Amino acid sequence: MPNDHKMADKNFKKPDTNRVTMADVGRLAGVTQVTVSRALSHPDKVSKKTLHSIQDAIAATGFVPNAVAGALASKRSKLVSALIPSLTNVVYTSFMATFSEHLRQNGYQVLMSETGFDPANEDALIATHLSRRPDAMLLTGVRHSDKARKQLQGAGIPVVEIWDITDIPIDICVGFNHSAAGRAVAEYLNAKGHSFAATITADDERALRRQSAFAERFSTFSRTTVPDANTGGIASIGAGREAMAHLIDQYGFQSGAVFCSSDLSAHGAIIELRTRGLKVPQDVAVVGFGDQDFARDIDPALTTVAVDRLQLGHLAASSLLDRLTGQPTKSIHDLGFEILTRASA
Amino acid sequence: MPNDHKMADKNFKKPDTNRVTMADVGRLAGVTQVTVSRALSHPDKVSKKTLHSIQDAIAATGFVPNAVAGALASKRSKLVSALIPSLTNVVYTSFMATFSEHLRQNGYQVLMSETGFDPANEDALIATHLSRRPDAMLLTGVRHSDKARKQLQGAGIPVVEIWDITDIPIDICVGFNHSAAGRAVAEYLNAKGHSFAATITADDERALRRQSAFAERFSTFSRTTVPDANTGGIASIGAGREAMAHLIDQYGFQSGAVFCSSDLSAHGAIIELRTRGLKVPQDVAVVGFGDQDFARDIDPALTTVAVDRLQLGHLAASSLLDRLTGQPTKSIHDLGFEILTRASA
DNA sequence: CTGCGCAATGTATGCGCATACATTTTCGAT
DNA sequence: ATCGAAAATGTATGCGCATACATTGCGCAG
Numbered sequence: 200m201p202n203d204h205k206m207a208d209k210n211f212k213k214p215d216t217n218r219v220t221m222a223d224v225g226r227l228a229g230v231t232q233v234t235v236s237r238a239l240s241h242p243d244k245v246s247k248k249t250l251h252s253i254q255d256a257i258a259a260t261g262f263v264p265n266a267v268a269g270a271l272a273s274k275r276s277k278l279v280s281a282l283i284p285s286l287t288n289v290v291y292t293s294f295m296a297t298f299s300e301h302l303r304q305n306g307y308q309v310l311m312s313e314t315g316f317d318p319a320n321e322d323a324l325i326a327t328h329l330s331r332r333p334d335a336m337l338l339t340g341v342r343h344s345d346k347a348r349k350q351l352q353g354a355g356i357p358v359v360e361i362w363d364i365t366d367i368p369i370d371i372c373v374g375f376n377h378s379a380a381g382r383a384v385a386e387y388l389n390a391k392g393h394s395f396a397a398t399i400t401a402d403d404e405r406a407l408r409r410q411s412a413f414a415e416r417f418s419t420f421s422r423t424t425v426p427d428a429n430t431g432g433i434a435s436i437g438a439g440r441e442a443m444a445h446l447i448d449q450y451g452f453q454s455g456a457v458f459c460s461s462d463l464s465a466h467g468a469i470i471e472l473r474t475r476g477l478k479v480p481q482d483v484a485v486v487g488f489g490d491q492d493f494a495r496d497i498d499p500a501l502t503t504v505a506v507d508r509l510q511l512g513h514l515a516a517s518s519l520l521d522r523l524t525g526q527p528t529k530s531i532h533d534l535g536f537e538i539l540t541r542a543s544a
Numbered sequence: 545m546p547n548d549h550k551m552a553d554k555n556f557k558k559p560d561t562n563r564v565t566m567a568d569v570g571r572l573a574g575v576t577q578v579t580v581s582r583a584l585s586h587p588d589k590v591s592k593k594t595l596h597s598i599q600d601a602i603a604a605t606g607f608v609p610n611a612v613a614g615a616l617a618s619k620r621s622k623l624v625s626a627l628i629p630s631l632t633n634v635v636y637t638s639f640m641a642t643f644s645e646h647l648r649q650n651g652y653q654v655l656m657s658e659t660g661f662d663p664a665n666e667d668a669l670i671a672t673h674l675s676r677r678p679d680a681m682l683l684t685g686v687r688h689s690d691k692a693r694k695q696l697q698g699a700g701i702p703v704v705e706i707w708d709i710t711d712i713p714i715d716i717c718v719g720f721n722h723s724a725a726g727r728a729v730a731e732y733l734n735a736k737g738h739s740f741a742a743t744i745t746a747d748d749e750r751a752l753r754r755q756s757a758f759a760e761r762f763s764t765f766s767r768t769t770v771p772d773a774n775t776g777g778i779a780s781i782g783a784g785r786e787a788m789a790h791l792i793d794q795y796g797f798q799s800g801a802v803f804c805s806s807d808l809s810a811h812g813a814i815i816e817l818r819t820r821g822l823k824v825p826q827d828v829a830v831v832g833f834g835d836q837d838f839a840r841d842i843d844p845a846l847t848t849v850a851v852d853r854l855q856l857g858h859l860a861a862s863s864l865l866d867r868l869t870g871q872p873t874k875s876i877h878d879l880g881f882e883i884l885t886r887a888s889a
Numbered sequence: 890c891t892g893c894g895c896a897a898t899g900t901a902t903g904c905g906c907a908t909a910c911a912t913t914t915t916c917g918a919t
Numbered sequence: 920a921t922c923g924a925a926a927a928t929g930t931a932t933g934c935g936c937a938t939a940c941a942t943t944g945c946g947c948a949g
Contacts (some may be wrong), residue, residue, distance in 0.1 A: 231899055236937065247899060261698050264673040267621060268935030270612045271904050275937095286637045296631045303657075306674065309653050312648075313641065326806075327653065330611040389706050436838040469845050493781040498815050527929060534865065565905060576929055581907065591927060613905035616934050620907095 204321040215487040215523020216405040219262040227256040239264060266398075270332065279519065280328035281337040283320060284403070285433060290461075290508075291339065294361070297512025298337070305482055307334065315341070316403060322347050329354050335519045341365040341372055341482050342404060357522035359483045359515050363405055364533050371522070373532040374516045380504055380536050381412030384486055386537050388456045395455030395483060398427045399442040399464050406460035409488070415460050421530050423526075428452045430464055447475065456544060462487035462494050462503055467499065469543065484544035499542035506536050554668040557749020561670075564607040584609060593881025606809045615677065624864065625655040625673035626682040627666060629748070630778060635806075635834050636684065639706070643682070650865055652679065659684070661748060661777075667692050674699050680864045686717055687749060688708040701838060702867035704860050708750055708758040710877050716867070718859045718877040722750045725881050726757030726803075726851055729831055732883050734765040740800030741774045744809050745780040751805035754833070758803050771795045775809055792820065800825050802887060807832035807839050807848055814842065814888065829889035844887035851881050 206220070207378050216336060219233040230236070230249055238245045238253040256262070270276040279302055283291040294341050299309045310331060314321040321338075325327065328336065330414075335357040351369055359371040365372055380384035387398060396417050400410040414425040426449075446452040449516050459465035465487030477483055478497055487494060490505035514532050522530040566580040567569040573580070575594055583590045583598040601607070616842040624647055628636040644654045655676060659666040666683075670692050675679065680702040686709065688696075696703050696714055733741060733765070741762050745755040759770040773790045775783035787809060791797040804810035810832030814824050822828055824844055832839060835850035845868055859877050866873040 207696060218935090222935080230948040232936075233900085233938085234898060236935095237898085240937085249897085261694070263671060263674050263695070263699070263936055265616075265677060267612055267615045267677050268904090271610075271616050271906090272935075274904075276612060286636050286641045289634070292631045292637055293900075299631070299657070308655065308657070311651065312644070312653070316585070326608060329608050331653070332610060332612050342838070347943070349606070350608070435841075437841040440841055465840075470841065474843055493812075496780075496782040496812060497816065498783055498819050525684050563905095567905080577906075578908085578930085579928060580903095583926085585907085589927075594927085610905055613934090614907070616936090617905075617907040619934075 200295055211480050218262045224253065224256045224262045226261055227260065230254040276332045276334055277307050278310055278331055278333040279307050279335045279337065280331065280333040282312055282324055283339050284294050284314055284316045286313045288433065289491055294508055294512050297509055298516050300459045301348050301513060301516035307396065315404055318344055325350050334523060335363065337515060340369065340404060357519050360521050362513050368530055371518050371528065371530045371535065373511060373518065375506055375536050376535045377408040378412035382416040383408035383538060384458050384504060385413045385416035393456040395423060397446050397450065397455065397457050398425060399430060399439060399457060399459040399468060400427055401430045401460050401464065410460060434461035434464045436467035436470065437462055439464030440471040443468035445469040449469060453477065456484040457485065458486045460488055462489045462491040462501060465501055466497055478541065480544050486544045490539055495541065502541045502544040504536050504540055505539050507534055511533060548592060564605045567699050569598065569601045569605055569607050572605065573597040613764065621677045622652050623655055623676055623678040623680055624680045624682065625676065625678040627657055627659050627669055628684050629659055629661045631658045632667065634836055639853050639857050642854055643861050645857060646861035664688055670695050679868060682706065682860060685750060686713065702864050703762050706860050709876055713875055716790065716863050716873065716875045717877065718852055720879045720881050722753045723757035726826060727761040728883060730758045730761035730847060734762065735755050739766045740768060740793045742791050742795065742797050742800065742802050743770060744775060744802060744813060745772055746805045746809065747777055751881035755805060756780050779806035779809045781808055781812035782816065784809030785816040788813035788816040801829040801831065801832045804805040805833055807834045807846060808838040810846055811842055825887065825889050831889045832873060835884055840886065843848040847886045847889035848884055849881050850884050854880055855879060
């Protein structure tokens with residue numbers, strides 16, 4: 200085993216790359232390419248004896264099947280492509296972990312890209328992804344351009360949209376009603392006796408929908424308007440602190456309740472409040488969104504809106520798999536949500 | 545058992561899927577397939593006029609190139625596969641965001657999977673990924689099984705290993721010396737006058753290396769041993785709290801310094817300490833690792849070890865691209881690290 | 890022992906594109 | 920107007936595999 204990891208500055212993968220093919224394996228095992236193919240995909244269709252010699256030949260040659268050729272021939276790529284807004288947001292990645300795992304157990308790989316919450320970017324990515332001929336596709340949200348819908352329709356593959364629901368999904372959607380969630384939080388805080396409320400919201404279409412539903416409903420209880428501090432791009436602890444500071448400094452917000460579009464910004468809001476000597480929840484109550492893992496671990500523990508993300512991942516994966524195996528599937532899955540009462544509100 | 549190929553009515557992608565091909569586009573534009581191919585990959589080799597009619601035909605048909613066929617024919621997949629330990633850990637995903645973006649701008653897509661810190665899983669994933677014939681591969685860490693190394697060697701593609709360095713990379717490595725980081729923190733805390741220290745460490749090979757280097761060095765300053773609380777699997781705020789509680793309850797740790805393997809567990813440790821009425825850093829100083837975005841935003845702001853993750857992402861991507869274009873590239877990149885002094889230690 | 894059925898394997902073919910090479914067209918210089 | 924080179928396009932081929940179909944071998948009922 201010499202360490203010749205030198206690899207000179209020659210170009211890769213053009214002329215040579217002595218790749219082993221099924222034909223090579225077959226030659227060594229004394230059978231033809233097609234028998235090797237069968238040995239791999241339908242082992243029961245091959246005699247014990249040849250199966251063995253093929254396996255030996257595979258081990259001896261280090262053969263790795265060429266899925267590209269397989270996909271071209273079979274028209275099934277065993278790829279599922281997924282577009283999520285952000286790779287760095289745990290809300291999406293934890294979903295992806297479940298989703299990928301479920302699909303992987305069924306022989307699929309997931310090709311994932313982040314759209315950065317940008318619809319134009321999404322359109323471009325859809326085209327790129329479709330060129331790989333995925334067997335199915337996952338999109339985040341239910342707002343997509345006409346172009347996107349057309350492309351997807353033309354591809355003729357199952358599509359699942361997550362994190363939101365609509366009456367007219369492209370194919371399948373799995374999520375919940377964001378407006379309803381916003382209203383539910385408004386009712387919750389009203390029931391707790393709050394008469395002043397503010398919101399901290401990120402620039403995310405779904406978050407904005409929750410916020411506006413919240414504000415609308417809350418203002419029917421209290422005659423005051425509901426100020427909003429937009430955190431701009433993506434929610435984070437830092438953005439939450441800044442937004443909370445803004446609410447305090449600009450609106451004199453010192454008591455009442457704050458509904459944040461993310462547990463992260465809620466956490467930041469709490470830190471800012473405590474740093475300024477305000478008590479949570481006595482002075483200001485804070486409600487987050489997402490029930491991220493840390494929500495129960497911070498001080499005070501965070502009251503938040505929970506969605507069953509495990510279920511979301513499973514449903515998204517299994518409804519795609521149902522489609523792929525030709526089984527009937529519901530096309531709209533409403534997961535609902537739940538307000539988890541903890542110490543912060 | 546026999547003939548079951550009668551897929552249900554709504555089955556996808558078997559017989560039909562009237563996909564448009566380059567030949568179809570060509571027919572409509574009055575040229576042959578090869579001219580369409582050229583129009584897409586070498587537009588300058590095609591006359592203005594035909595280029596135009598081809599573009600029209602593409603628009604009219606909604607043609608989406610089949611990258612699978614392209615890859616098979618050209619032996620270049622324009623895919624880079626990446627294996628990271630965890631999809632939900634921002635440390636890795638923020639790297640991936642940079643890395644992917646850089647590659648995407650050069651026409652590559654990234655196929656990403658998580659290994660879950662499990663070497664056996666990594667081996668299996670390498671094989672699966674290689675079957676897609678990626679043009680390059682990214683691995684996390686520098687410890688890989690012989691089988692993995694052999695497979696990669698056989699694939700004949702550029703490989704970059706990140707987050708760590710070694711004298712004998714498979715091909716390229718970009719990272720820093722974890723033992724040196726551990727020692728540096730020990731020296732930092734010693735210089736601050738601490739004579740007691742503990743560690744909170746996750747089950748991650750690199751974290752363990754930092755921890756043991758820290759403990760070894762610190763014990764040369766103070767004759768006491770350095771207790772460690774292992775958080776088990778993956779670092780989180782909750783795990784950090786538990787670990788800190790363990791240190792306090794089991795070791796009576798009430799003063800000194802704690803070196804955590806992640807900013808997350810450090811954050812958890814701080815919460816636990818404050819909940820118990822202990823002051824940070826007066827009673828217990830806390831040092832994190834990773835300089836995650838929230839490190840500066842929590843209270844007290846977290847002293848931590850920073851690595852230039854942006855640089856890491858860029859270097860990993862660009863050294864692969866250099867290899868792919870046949871340019872000479874350094875094979876070992878030591879990024880170093882920096883201790884960011886903030887309020888917590 | 891014949892013949893039928895099924896198991897085991899082989900033959901032929903093409904998926905959609907890139908690429909080497911061949912052919913035609915264009916056009917400037919003469 | 921003529922020739923030749925470059926530009927523009929076409930022809931031929933195969934990447935490595937899956938799949939329909941053809942063929943062989945073999946056991947067993949009759």
